[in-house]
Each structure stands twice: as structure tokens, then as C-alpha cells.
Amino acid sequence: MTKEQLLYTLALQHVPNIGAITAKKLINHCGSAEAVWKEKKHQLQKIDGIGTTMLSALKDTNHLKEAEDELKFIEDHQIIYHYFTDANYPEKLKHCIDSPILLFQAGNINLKKQRLISIVGTRKITVNGIAFCEKLVEELAPFNPVIVSGFAYGTDITAQKAAVKHNLQTVGCLAHGLNQIYPKVHKKYMKDIEANGGFLTDFWSSDVFDRNNFLKRNRIIAGLSEATIVIESAEKGGSLVTADIANSYNRDVFAVPGRVTDSMSIGCNNLIKFQKAHLLSTPLDIPLMLNWKLEEEKQPIIQKQLFVELDTEQKIIYNFLKDNGKELLDVIALKCDMPTFKIAGILLNMELKGVIRPLPGKLFEVV
Incomplete structure (x- = not known):
């Protein structure tokens, strides 16, 4: 992708009234993001779903000016980016209708021909949840999976630290741009994670930090992975949203059951009860259900x-x-x-x- 093509793609990604699904529709119709910006208004009106508000936004040059600033940030910080039709764009994410048209990367990530699983759960993980999560990663280590999570408190950081401990690649999906880190206390883990994988996001450096970003981020966690594992969850929580998204992508979902009196097991028990997840009672259920074989050199x-x-x-x-x-x-x-x-x-x-x-x-x- 040339610098000019990246600029127009960034500008299209920046338009608030145009999500990933519509952006892809526009690009497929016009041939490229640049062609979308240069297309005549009456031609764009012929595209199904493109209304007056979107047309006005596509003629707003402020989006191009904002894109120039982000392009400078990408160049100055040597940010790796992936366009949704490129060969280096995560393969499983390509099959998700709402996957971002641009994905930004920091670190040393290699997702080619890898087994990817996401491990999510409550930020208020219990001692039992930590023990199961660590045991899960340890027993899956011979199968060399990539551990995907959200780098948040609790379950996320437990899974990613366990991945680093067992020399597994791990990917943190962020709900903000690559110019910051949340929570700040996790900054001390960044170096190890980037050495064993890295971070992915579709947010810009200029994006305002917002709680709604986490829900948007969750589609990437679910989309990257062949299976999503929920360790613990209250009756409501972001990890349940991730599980729902994974189900919508026709991916496997696993949930660790708990006592009906435990508040942090309600979400997992409900996933199992309503047949939204497989019951996960032992780490070895994962390779069995996903039909994983040990790598030849590790057998x-x-x-x-x-x-x-x-x-x-x-x-x-x-x-x-x-x-x-x-x-x-x-x-x-x-x-x-x-x-x-x-x-x-x-x-x-x-x-x-x-x-x-x-x-x-x-x-x-x-x-």
C-alpha cells in the first residue's frame, strides 16, 4: 500500500457514520479507498445503504486532515499496519464481516498457521480462577497456541503472563491507540509481551479513551481466535459480550463452570445452561474438542x-x-x-x- 492509499484508507476509517461493513462495501464498489473519496456524489448515492449523512461526511475534508496527522504518527513510530485484503491481515479476522479495514500492530506477532485461542473473563478473578487459568495455559503449552486477550486486569493479564512464562506467543487487543497503555500498571509487562507477540488495535493515537471502546475491541479478540474461553464472569460483563460475538462468528466458546452461589460463576454457568458454550472442566477438553494434534517435534x-x-x-x-x-x-x-x-x-x-x-x-x- 502506497502512502497516498494509506492516507485515504485512514480518512475513510475516521468517518464516524461509516463503520467497517459500510467502508468495505464502498471500497468494493469503487475499487479503493482513494476512489471512494474521489467518486462523484451521484454515483455514491446509487450504493445501497448510503444516505445523505454519509455522503456529507465523505465530502468533509477534515477527515483527510485528521488522516494526515495519524499517518505522521504511523511513520514517526514505525507502526505496522494491516489492510483487510492484504496477505498479512489475520486470516480468521478476514472472515468477520465487521473486522476493521485497518489494524495496527506493535511487537513481534506471527499469526500464520498458528492455533489461536482467546482467554477472557472478569477483572475480579478469584484465586480458583487464577489457578485454573494458569493450569489451562500450562497444559496447552505443548500444542503451542497463541493466547489472545485484552491486557486488562484480572483474567486477561493472568492468561498473558502465563503465556509468557511458558514461551507462548500472546496478543493483547487494545481499546485505545498504540500511543498509550491501559491500565498503566500493566506497562511493566509490555516488553515481555512484545518479545513474545505484541499488541493489536484499530484505534488511532488521537482517539479519546472511552469505556465503549472495550466492547468494540472485543470483536477483534473473538475474531482472531478459533475458540474463546471464559474463565469466570458475573451475570453481566464484557467477556460475555466477547462470547456472544464469537458465537455470531460461528467460533467455539468454552466456559468454566462454578458453584451456583459464586457471583463470578453466574455468567459462565448461564453460557453453559443456555447452550452458548461448551462446559470446560479440564484443560485437555480444548485440544480434544478442537481436534488439535501435537506438533511432530514435540511428540x-x-x-x-x-x-x-x-x-x-x-x-x-x-x-x-x-x-x-x-x-x-x-x-x-x-x-x-x-x-x-x-x-x-x-x-x-x-x-x-x-x-x-x-x-x-x-x-x-x-x-
């Missing part, structure tokens, strides 16, 4: 041998699959008289031992 070397040491429960499952062939997870749990949440961990351990393998559709068979 244990298993020598071919006649017998592999299995415990009692593993032998029951092995003998069942050997006698019945490939079977669904739920059928295995039913026939082997074991709870589904427990089966998930046992099957993964058996996979690591090389005695079974997962198949598409939550099927498993003996190797």
Missing part, C-alpha cells in the same frame, strides 16, 4: 513394542476400541462407564503413548 518418541504400559482405566478403553473399532467420545464414555470430562484426559494420555489416535468428528480408534 514423544515411541519405540515399537509389543506391550505398552496402561493403567486400569486405559486398558478398559483400549480393549473396548480394539473390540468395537472407531467410536465417538460420548459412546466410549457410556460403554466404559466413565464420565465424559474424565475420558478426555485419559484419551489424550493414550494418544501420547501411541496406542490410539483421534479422528475427525470426535472419533477415536486403536493404532
